[in-house]
Structure formats: C-alpha cells, structure tokens
Amino acid sequence: MTAFMLALLVGVLFGCGAYLIMLRGQIKLVLGLGLITHAVNLALFGTGPLTRGAPPIVPEEGATAAMASQFADPLPQALILTAIVISFGVTAFIVVLIYRRDALTGSDLAPGELATVINTADPFAGFDPRATLPEAADDYDILQYELDEVYNRPEAEVVYE
Amino acid sequence: MTLHPTVLALPVALPLIFGALGMLFQSARPPRRVRVQQAFTGIGLGANLVLALVLLIYALNGGRLAYQMGLWPAPFGISVYLDALTAIMLAMVGLLSVVIFPFALATIDAERARAGFFPMMLFLLMGANGAFITGDLFNLYVFYEVLLMSSFVMLTLGGTPSQINGGIRYVVLNLMGSMMLLLAAGITYGTLGTLNMAHIAVRMGQAPYLVQAVIAGLLLIAFGAKAATFPLFFWLPSSYHTPHPVVTAIFSGVLTKVGMYSMFRTFPLFFPWLLNDWQPMLMTVAGLTMVIGVLGAFAQPTIRRLLSFHIISQIGYMVMGLAVAMTPSAFGVGFGLALAILFLMHNQLVKTALLLGGGAVELEMGTGKLNELGGLVKQMPVQATLFLVAAFSLAGFPPTSGFIGKLGLLEVTFSAGQWVIAAVSIVVSLLTTMSMIRLWQYVFWGKPHRAQPLQHGRTPHQATLMTTAPVAILVALSLLIGVAAQPALDMVQVAANQAIDRAGYVQVVNPELTATDLKSLQTPPATSAVQTGADSGG
Numbered sequence: 001m002t003a004f005m006l007a008l009l010v011g012v013l014f015g016c017g018a019y020l021i022m023l024r025g026q027i028k029l030v031l032g033l034g035l036i037t038h039a040v041n042l043a044l045f046g047t048g049p050l051t052r053g054a055p056p057i058v059p060e061e062g063a064t065a066a067m068a069s070q071f072a073d074p075l076p077q078a079l080i081l082t083a084i085v086i087s088f089g090v091t092a093f094i095v096v097l098i099y100r101r102d103a104l105t106g107s108d109l110a111p112g113e114l115a116t117v118i119n120t121a122d123p124f125a126g127f128d129p130r131a132t133l134p135e136a137a138d139d140y141d142i143l144q145y146e147l148d149e150v151y152n153r154p155e156a157e158v159v160y161e
Numbered sequence: 162m163t164l165h166p167t168v169l170a171l172p173v174a175l176p177l178i179f180g181a182l183g184m185l186f187q188s189a190r191p192p193r194r195v196r197v198q199q200a201f202t203g204i205g206l207g208a209n210l211v212l213a214l215v216l217l218i219y220a221l222n223g224g225r226l227a228y229q230m231g232l233w234p235a236p237f238g239i240s241v242y243l244d245a246l247t248a249i250m251l252a253m254v255g256l257l258s259v260v261i262f263p264f265a266l267a268t269i270d271a272e273r274a275r276a277g278f279f280p281m282m283l284f285l286l287m288g289a290n291g292a293f294i295t296g297d298l299f300n301l302y303v304f305y306e307v308l309l310m311s312s313f314v315m316l317t318l319g320g321t322p323s324q325i326n327g328g329i330r331y332v333v334l335n336l337m338g339s340m341m342l343l344l345a346a347g348i349t350y351g352t353l354g355t356l357n358m359a360h361i362a363v364r365m366g367q368a369p370y371l372v373q374a375v376i377a378g379l380l381l382i383a384f385g386a387k388a389a390t391f392p393l394f395f396w397l398p399s400s401y402h403t404p405h406p407v408v409t410a411i412f413s414g415v416l417t418k419v420g421m422y423s424m425f426r427t428f429p430l431f432f433p434w435l436l437n438d439w440q441p442m443l444m445t446v447a448g449l450t451m452v453i454g455v456l457g458a459f460a461q462p463t464i465r466r467l468l469s470f471h472i473i474s475q476i477g478y479m480v481m482g483l484a485v486a487m488t489p490s491a492f493g494v495g496f497g498l499a500l501a502i503l504f505l506m507h508n509q510l511v512k513t514a515l516l517l518g519g520g521a522v523e524l525e526m527g528t529g530k531l532n533e534l535g536g537l538v539k540q541m542p543v544q545a546t547l548f549l550v551a552a553f554s555l556a557g558f559p560p561t562s563g564f565i566g567k568l569g570l571l572e573v574t575f576s577a578g579q580w581v582i583a584a585v586s587i588v589v590s591l592l593t594t595m596s597m598i599r600l601w602q603y604v605f606w607g608k609p610h611r612a613q614p615l616q617h618g619r620t621p622h623q624a625t626l627m628t629t630a631p632v633a634i635l636v637a638l639s640l641l642i643g644v645a646a647q648p649a650l651d652m653v654q655v656a657a658n659q660a661i662d663r664a665g666y667v668q669v670v671n672p673e674l675t676a677t678d679l680k681s682l683q684t685p686p687a688t689s690a691v692q693t694g695a696d697s698g699g
Contacts, residue, residue, distance in 0.1 A: 021333070029329075033336060040340045040347070047351030076350065079299055083343055086306045087336075093313055094332050101325045 179205025387420030406520025
C-alpha cells in the first residue's frame with residue numbers, strides 16, 4: 001500500500017510538473033521543473049525497500065550478515081541528497097536566467113509566443129502586445145514581427161537571390 | 162608499457178585543479194588576472210592532451226585499466242574504466258580543446274574573459290572526461306551535470322536577450338534529459354540492486370524483459386536528448402547560434418558527442434540483444450534525425466543556424482552505425498560500432514573546423530547572415546579554401562575522413578540487409594552536399610555585399626594565424642584520416658571490439674566474478690550464412 005501511494009504521488013507530481021512546464025509563463029516553468037525533480041527524487045526514494053523504523057545502524061556487538069536485509073537501505077537517500085543539490089543549483093541558475101530576461105526585455109514572453117497571446121486575448125499577459133504592432137496587423141504581420149525579433153532584424157525580410 | 166591504475170584519476174583531477182587555480186584569479190579587474198587564468202587554462206589543456214595521448218597509446222596496445230576510487234571493492238565503490246573507446250574519446254576531446262584554445266585567446270573579448278570563460282573551458286573538459294571514464298551509472302549522471310553546468314555558463318556568457326532565450330530552452334530540455342538519466346539510475350538500483358556498470362551487465366541478462374525495456378528506454382531518451390536525436394533535438398538549433406562562435410565550436414565537438422559516447426558504452430555493455438530487437442526503432446530514429454536535420458538546414462538564414470542543423474543530421478549516421486552494431490554482417494559483429502566511432506571522430510574534427518571557420522567570418526564581418534555576406538573569397542582566400550575542404554569532408558567526398566566514414570557505414574548497413582536506411586543516408590549525403598555548396602556560395606562566392614563590413618558596433622577581429630591555424634589543423638587531420646584510412650580503421654576496430662566484449666569489461670572492473678557469470682556475457686559469434694551473401698556486393 002505504501003509503495004502504491006508513493007507511485008501514485010510520483011505520477012501526480014510528474015503530471016503536474018509536465019503540465020506547468022507546458023504552460024506559458026516563466027514562474028510556472030520554474031515551479032514545474034521543481035515538481036518534476038521532486039517526483040524523480042521520490043521515485044529514487046521508492047527504489048529502496050520502504051522499511052519503517054529500522055535505521056541502518058549496525059550494533060557494535062553481534063552483527064551478522066543476515067541483519068543487512070532488515071535495515072532500511074541508506075543508498076537511495078544518499079543518491080537523493082546528491083540529486084537535490086544538483087537540481088537546486090540548476091533551478092537557481094534558471095531563476096537567474098528568467099530574472100535576467102525580464103530585466104532585458106521587460107516581458108514574460110519568449111519569441112514565438114506573441115501570436116498565441118494576441119489570438120487568445122490572454123487577460124494575464126500583463127501588457128498590450130498590439131501596442132508594439134502597426135495598426136490592423138494580421139496574423140502574417142505578427143508572425144513576421146516575431147521572426148524579425150528572433151533574427152534581430154526589425155526592417156528587412158529574408159530574401160535569397 | 163605499464164601504467165598504475167591511479168593514473169585514471171588524472172583526467173578528472175587535472176582540469177579540476179587548473180580550473181580551480183584559475184578561479185582563484187577571478188576578479189572584475191582587467192587584464193592581468195585574466196592573463197593568469199589564460200596561462201592556467203593553457204597549461205591544463207596541454208597537460209590533459211599529453212595524458213590523453215599516453216592513455217591512447219596504452220589502450221591501443223590492448224591495455225585496459227580499471228581503478229576503484231578510494232579502493233572500495235568493485236560493486237560498492239565507484240569504478241573508473243579505460244579502454245580504447247574511452248581513450249579515443251579522451252584524446253579527441255583533449256585535442257579539440259587544445260586546438261580551439263588559440264582561437265579563443267584571439268577572439269574572446271575582455272568582458273567574457275573577465276566573467277570566467279577560460280576556467281569554464283577546463284570545467285567543461287572535466288565533466289566530459291569524467292563522463293568518459295566513469296564505470297558507475299549514478300556517477301555518469303553527476304558528471305553530466307558538471308558538464309552541463311559549465312555549458313550553461315558558457316552559453317549565457319555575454320547575456321544578450323537571444324542568448325538568455327536560447328539558454329532557458331537549453332537548460333530546461335537538458336534538465337529533463339538529466340532527470341530521465343537519474344530515473345534510469347534509480348530504477349536500475351531498485352530492480353538490479355547495483356549501480357556499477359560491470360555489475361549491471363552481469364545482472365541485466367537475468368532481469369525480466371520489462372525491466373530491461375524500461376531501463377533501455379529511459380537511457381535512450383536521456384542520451385538521445387543529450388546527443389540531439391530525432392524527437393529530442395529542439396534545444397540544439399534554438400541555442401547553438403546564440404553564444405560566441407568559440408563556444409558553439411566547443412559545444413559541437415564535446416556535448417552531443419558525450420551523449421553518443423554514452424550510448425556506445427552502455428548499450429553494447431548492458432543489453433546488446435536489444436540493439437537487434439529494437440533495430441527498426443533505432444533505424445527510424447536515425448533516418449528521421451538525418452532527414453529532418455538536413456532539411457532544417459536548408460531553411461536557415463545564418464551560418465551557425467545552418468551548421469547546427471547539420472550537427473543533428475550527422476548524429477543520425479552514428480545512431481545508424483550503433484543500430485547495426487550487433488547484427489552479423491560480412492565484416493563481423495561490431496563493425497557497425499567501429500564505423501560509428503570513426504564517424505564520430507570525423508564529425509568532431511570537421512564540424513569544429515566548419516564552426517571555427519564560420520565563426521571567423523562572423524567575427525570579422527560582424528554578421529553571420531547569408532544574404533549580407535558574399536565575395537569573401539578574395540578577402541579571406543585561405544579561410545575560404547579550408548572551409549570548402551571541410552564542407553566537402555562533411556558531405557563525404559574522397560579523400561577526406563567523411564568519405565571513409567560514410568562508405569564504411571553504407572557497406573555495413575548494406576551487408577546487414579538494411580537497404581532503406583542506406584538509401585536514406587545516400588539521399589541525405591546528397592542534400593548535405595547541396596546545403597554546404599549553398600552555404601559556401603553565399604558566404605565566399607559572388608560579389609561583396611557591402612564595402613564596409615562591420616556593423617553593430619563590434620570591434621573588428623582580423624583573421625590571423627591564431628584563428629586560421631586551428632581550422633587548418635582540423636582540416637589536415639580530417640584529410641589524414643581520409644588518406645591513412647587503414648590505421649584509423651584498425652584503431653576504431655580495437656575500440657569496438659573492446660566495447661562489445663562484455664566479459665572483458667566485467668573481468669577488468671570486477672575480477673572476483675565466477676566463471677559461470679562470465680560465460681553468460683559472451684556475445685554470439687557472427688553467422689556464416691550472411692557472410693557469403695554480402696561479400697560479392699562489397
């Protein structure tokens with residue numbers, strides 16, 4: 001039962017994390033990554049036998065090889081500890097990147113997301129994306145604008161002779 | 162020649178020591194401290210190359226080494242392992258970083274240098290070396306993270322909006338790949354009770370098929386994400402064109418190739434039979450990687466965007482070689498793997514040469530956009546020639562290394578009876594040729610587009626010996642492999658034979674195993690029925 005609950009929890013965390021990553025918005029991205037790393041850490045935890053109340057402390061006298069199977073396995077916890085440290089470092093780096101992007105561009109959007117925002121009239125976009133476009137811009141203009149944005153070329157189109 | 166096994170600590174320790182020494186001189190103050198960092202990096206890279214070459218000579222003479230870190234016995238501690246495949250990769254990455262170093266010295270600007278570019282080169286090398294020599298699945302994950310953290314920093318050094326955008330995509334998708342690797346390590350420990358690769362190889366045969374399939378699938382996803390194979394390559398073209406050209410060149414030579422190496426190491430060792438069982442899937446992945454990579458390259462408007470799609474396309478050839486590695490053919494089992502290793506070496510040389518050459522153009526002209534370049538053949542005749550040779554090597558023209566690699570891969574896939582993938586790879590080669598000619602024509606041929614090349618307020622980088630010599634060395638090595646093909650083939654044949662020799666690996670790492678354990682690891686010999694049929698075709 002414990003193992004089943006753990007598996008269910010890992011699945012739910014993974015699903016929520018994946019959903020959050022696919023949403024627009026950078027804070028959701030960070031939260032989603034956090035949930036996924038938690039899910040993987042819990043899955044690692046579940047790889048040892050889920051023994052209750054038997055810490056792996058060997059008594060000084062009378063230790064036998066047969067006792068080894070009765071203790072909780074300490075190795076998954078050591079693995080999790082390493083994984084937590086690493087994912088903490090990576091998450092901190094992503095937070096800095098997102099903060100940096102916000103400071104540089106003043107928007108929460110990645111290139112390529114603008115058309116979706118305009119077309120779905122997202123009330124949480126935080127700014128009016130139409131303000132950056134000419135009057136009566138159609139979908140093609142928006143796409144072109146985004147491509148230019150990607151290639152840092154505001155005025156010309158890419159033409160090959 | 163005998164080597165003490167402790168020497169296997171050095172590929173990780175050397176870059177770490179020199180990188181840490183360099184970091185001591187990290188400071189906002191220019192430029193004397195940066196000089197010290199550069200000196201440490203130069204010494205570190207040079208020492209690493211010497212070490213790697215010694216190990217390569219040792220390994221090519223048939224030597225294999227294993228060392229138990231901290232002298233904990235094999236399944237409990239962390240083992241490190243050296244054979245010809247490991248030594249080839251160590252030597253290639255060591256060589257590339259030494260060759261790139263003068264280019265970096267000449268072109269890295271003061272701001273990036275002050276932010277710690279040069280020590281980061283060493284940390285990247287440390288992560289790559291560690292991933293090559295480790296014999297422990299969890300340790301592999303840790304070294305991947307070391308490699309990735311340094312690559313994150315190098316990718317975003319400079320901090321322009323496009324770099325940050327590319328950086329976020331790169332970090333997120335690579336973190337997902339690492340999570341899959343971690344999950345694979347966890348499931349391996351939970352089901353097989355061990356993380357030592359030799360021990361996993363012994364126990365994998367007795368595990369139920371479902372367990373094998375789950376572990377293999379997760380490893381395939383994890384390494385596929387690192388190596389940029391078909392459904393998982395999106396991080397590469399959206400980030401590789403953003404950083405400084407030197408960084409792109411280093412990445413193309415090291416990062417994706419570490420992912421490929423891990424596949425070469427783990428699949429023949431853990432589950433060689435799955436390479437045959439899953440051959441249709443691997444072939445599909447290989448074919449789609451090739452086709453989508455090369456088609457994507459046609460649509461790209463800048464030098465580095467185009468070249469980064471070609472990186473993906475070439476990865477497909479290596480997966481193709483791996484997929485036929487355990488299939489009996491006229492050349493014996495494992496020849497596909499040998500060719501895949503040769504192709505990997507070729508690709509490291511040529512791709513780095515192209516990206517350095519393209520990067521030199523980009524730095525000198527201040528732009529990498531194809532429609533703003535043109536007519537550079539008069540201005541940079543040496544670079545234009547080198548770029549053309551490298552481009553033809555990528556496409557697979559004789560007498561370059563690309564010809565040997567592609568011909569060999571074609572022969573081995575034909576004799577394994579995989580006609581479809583062979584046809585796809587020929588078509589992709591043709592498309593690669595067209596794409597490279599298009600690139601060369603736009604950049605070097607025709608009339609110059611602007612009298613005054615510089616824009617964006619960048620400082621001009623004159624093409625000098627420091628930027629041309631690295632490209633020339635790499636192109637010369639590619640030609641050398643093409644001309645002296647037999648020694649190169651012998652070398653990769655040794656590597657492939659050792660990589661598929663599971664009993665040998667286990668015996669070196671864990672000598673206390675019983676004879677029955679080792680017998681279960683013997684790889685089946687090639688059947689003679691296929692041999693007679695395929696000989697006439699060659």
